[in-house]
Amino acid sequence: MADVVDLPTAIRELVRDGDAVALEGFTHLIPFAAGHEILRQGRRDLELIRMTPDVLYDQMVGAGAARKLVFSYGGNPGVGSLHRFRDAIEHGWPHPIEIEEHSHAAMANRWVAGASALPFAVLRGYAGTDLEARTRVERITCPFTGEVLAAVPALNPDVSIVHAQEADRAGNVQLWGIPGVQKEAVLAATRSLVTVERIVDELVPRPGGVVLPGWTIDAVAEAPRGSQPSYAHGITDRDNDAYRAWDVVSRDRDTFTAWMGEHVLKGQAA
Amino acid sequence: MADVVDLPTAIRELVRDGDAVALEGFTHLIPFAAGHEILRQGRRDLELIRMTPDVLYDQMVGAGAARKLVFSYGGNPGVGSLHRFRDAIEHGWPHPIEIEEHSHAAMANRWVAGASALPFAVLRGYAGTDLEARTRVERITCPFTGEVLAAVPALNPDVSIVHAQEADRAGNVQLWGIPGVQKEAVLAATRSLVTVERIVDELVPRPGGVVLPGWTIDAVAEAPRGSQPSYAHGITDRDNDAYRAWDVVSRDRDTFTAWMGEHVLKGQAA
Amino acid sequence: MSSTETAPATTGEIQTIVAARRLTGAKVVFIGVGRPSTAAILARMVHNPELVLVYESGTIGAKPHRVPLSIGDGELAQTADAVVAVPEMFNYWVQAGRIDVAFLGAAQVDRYANLNSTVIGDYDAPRTRLPGAGGAPEIAGGCGEVVVVAPHSTRTFVERLDFVTTVGHADPDGVLGSIPGAPPEGITREGLGLRGGGPSAVITDLGVLQPDPATKELVLVQLHPGATVADARDKTGWELRVAEDVVETAPATADELAALRELVAR
C-alpha cells in the first residue's frame, strides 16, 4: 500500500539529485505543487521527462534544476513560446541543458513499453525527418511482412509523479477526465508519487475513471489545487489567464527570478 | 455512422463463406445471438478467431461451420472440456479443422497490433515451450539492449463481431464491465458488427464504460439477451447452469445435433 | 443578419472561413489549437454539424462551445463521445488511419509541404528554438489528408527547411535534397512508407496552394478577395507556381462571418 504522507516528506523521500524524474499529465492534472516542492527542496541535476514541458518545466528549467530535458512538445499551449526553455536551449541560461526530443507518438509508446517491462516499442514514425538523426530511434524489420518500422526505447524513470483527483486512505488513486499517459508513467517508474486534490473515505467509480491501486504507488500526498494553473477535471478549472500571464513573466530573466522567489520558493506547503 | 439494422440483415451483409471471423468477448458479452444467426444462414468454411472458444465456438465447430480455429484457451470455464472442439481435433468430426493456437498474452497483443495497423507485436513469451514450433511466432532482437523477445503477427479479421450493452440511434456503442479485447477486435477488423442489449436515445457515460463511436462500426443490431448464456454486466446474469448443462449436451454427437436443431437452427430471430 | 451592417472579413477571418469550408464533406478531423480549432468548430456550426472533432489529448467527438486555449481543456473531455489515453489516440486512431483530415500549422513550409516546427537556424545553436514535433510527424503520416494552415510570408514559405520535422510530399524529384537518407533522384512519401495521402492544401491569409497531382509541388490555385498573384509570389521564398485558372475565394457569407465572430466572442 502507498504511504499517505505530506508533500514535503514525499519529495524528500523519493526525489534525489541527479534522478530521471517524470512529472506527467497531458494538458490536464499537471503536478505543479510537486514540481514546486522539488524546487523548494533544491533538487539539482535532474533529467526531466515530460511529453509537454508546459509552464511547469519552464519554471524548473529556468530555476536551474534540470541537467537534461526529454520531451516532445515544448510550447505554452495556445499562447506561444516557453521562454525559459528557449533561453536555456538558445543561450544556455541559467546553464546549458542537454535535450532529447521525440514525437508525441514515440513518447507515448516509450511510456507503454516502460509500463510493460519491454525494452522498446514499435511504431510507424520518424521516416524522412531530421528528428531521426537527433533522437533515440532505430529501424526494425517485421519478421512476418518485411516492413521496416521505427523502434524507440522504453522510458523507465527513477521517479514518476502525477496528480489525480482522489485517493482513499489506503493510497488507492482515481483520476478522471483526460487520462494522458499518467498510468503508464507511474507503472514505468522505479518510484512513484501521486498528489491528489483530496483524500476520501471511499473511491466511488466514475465514468472515465482510471484507478491506480495503492500497492503500485510508493507515496500519496494531498495537494489541493495541486495542478493549478492546469486543472483537475470536475474540481478545478484551467487558469487560462495564468498561462497567458506566464508569457509576460517568463520573457525576462529578472522578472522570472523575482516571480519564482515570491510565488514558488518562498511558499512553504504546496 | 453505423447502420442500425436487424441481426439477420447484418449477418447477411457482413459475413461471407470463407471469411476470417472473430466473435470476441472475454468471458463476458460473448455474442451468442450473432454466432447462432451465422449458423442459421449456413455460413461455411470460416476461420474462427477467439481467445476463448467457449460454448459458442464449440457449437459453431460442432455444426461444421469452421475451416480453421485460432485461439488460446479451448475450455468450458469451470466445467471442463469443450467436447465438440475436442471431437473435431481428436476425431475430425464433423470434418477435420485446422488449428492455430497461441497464449493469451500473444493473442491479446496480436489484437493490439491489429488495431494499431502494425504488422506485429512484441512480448516476453514462448521461450522454451513446444508452442513456439506450433504457432506463428518469431524471435526479434531489441536494437537498444540486444535482448531477444517474441514477435507475433497482427490479427486483422475480415469481420469482427462483439456484443455490448447499449447503442444510440447513430450507432455509437457503450459497453461496461470486463472489457476484454472487444475494442481491439472491432478496430482491427475490415468489417464490424456490434450486437446490443438495447438501443437507447442517449448513451450516458458509465464507470468503466468503453465507447466505440458509430463511425468506426459497420453495423449495429439489437439482440436482447444476445450474449446468453454468458452475460451483459448489469443487464443479464451469467447462466452457469447452461454452461454445466452444455457438458452433457455436447458429449454426444446426436444429442448435440438434436439440441442445435431445436435451440439454434430452428429459431428465427436471435 | 444583413451584411451591410457587418465589417468586412479580415484576412485572418477569411483564412479561417476557407479552412472551415474544406471540412464540408469531411467525417473526422484532427485538430490542434488556434486557427484550426476555430475553423473546425465553425465548420460544425455552419457546414457540417456531424463533423467529428478529434484532439490529440484523447478527446474523440468533442463538441466545444468555445474555442479551447489548449487541446486538453476540460470542455473537450466533457463533451466528447469518448476520451482515450494518449497512447491509444496515436496507436488505435491516428496510426491506424481512422482520421480523414488533419489540420497542421508550422513555422516553415517548403514547396512540397514538408514542415518545420523544431528550430530556426542550426539545431545545435538555434536562432529560434520552436516547440518541436508534438504529434505532427505521425499525424501527417497516418491521416487521410493534411491541410496546412500558415501565414503567407517568406519567413514561413522557404526554399529549404532548417529542419524537417514533418514530411509532407517529401522530395519526389530530388530538387530539395532535404530528406535525410533520400537518394539524389528523390523520394516520395510512399517511398518513405507513409500511409496517408499527405497534404492536400495549404491555406494562407492570401489564398490556397495545392500540390500538383503529378509533381506534388505546391501550386497557387486560389486567391482570397483582394489578394494578387504578385502578393503571393512576393511572400513565397521559392519561385511559386501559379495555376492557369486561379479562382477567387468566394467572399465570406454573412452567416459564416456572423458565426465566426460569435464563436470567437464566446
Add this chain to the structure above:
Amino acid sequence: MSSTETAPATTGEIQTIVAARRLTGAKVVFIGVGRPSTAAILARMVHNPELVLVYESGTIGAKPHRVPLSIGDGELAQTADAVVAVPEMFNYWVQAGRIDVAFLGAAQVDRYANLNSTVIGDYDAPRTRLPGAGGAPEIAGGCGEVVVVAPHSTRTFVERLDFVTTVGHADPDGVLGSIPGAPPEGITREGLGLRGGGPSAVITDLGVLQPDPATKELVLVQLHPGATVADARDKTGWELRVAEDVVETAPATADELAALRELVAR
C-alpha cells in the same frame, strides 16, 4: 465452533487449505478458476484480508463472496478495485512483474515443474486435446513465484511432458531433454530469459513438493495427515526425491474448515 462436531477434512479440502496458507504473507495473487480461486478467497477470509486477487479477465482487487465459476463472473468486476482490458492485464501487470504469486494447474507436471495443458499424446494426433495455454506461459514467466496445484497421480506427475506448454524450472541439467532448442547440458529458466522466480511449490492432495534450491528438482517436503512417502512415490511418475525431514501438514483448523465449507456452500 467446536471441531468435535465437524467432519474431518477431505484430501481435497486439505489441499485447498494448504494452498490458502501459502498466501498468508502474499500481497498480490493471480488466480484461475477452481481450487486456486477457492484457496485465494479462503486466504482472504482466514489469513490475509488485505490479499489482492487478480484474475486474467482484467479484474484487479476482486473481492468475490462466492467462488466464481468462470474467471470473468460479474461479481469479480463488480467488486474489483480496477477492471482493465486483457492486453493491459498481460502487458502492464503480468509481464511487468507486479504479481507476487500465481496459482496454476496443469494436466501434466514434470520433475522441474514444467507444465502441460495442451495435449496428451501426439500434437497432430492427440489422445486427449486439452484446452491449451491460456495465460499460463506468460504468467509463469512474469510472476514473482508460481504455486502449482495438481492432483497427485502418475497421470499428472510424469517423467516427460507430452508437450511443454509452460516452463517451470526448464531442464537445468539436461536430464529431460524436453526444452526445445536447449543444449544437451541443459538450460535454466533464467537462460530462457524468464524473469519471475518460477515454481516455488507444487501442492497436491498428498503433500507439498518444492524445488531443491540448487538443482531445482522437485522434492517432497511435506505430507498431509494420513499420507505416506510410499503413497507419494507410487503416484509420481519419476523417482521422487524425498526430503530428510518431511514435515507433516498441520491439520485443518476448525476455523479453516468452517470457513472453507461455508464458502463452498454459498
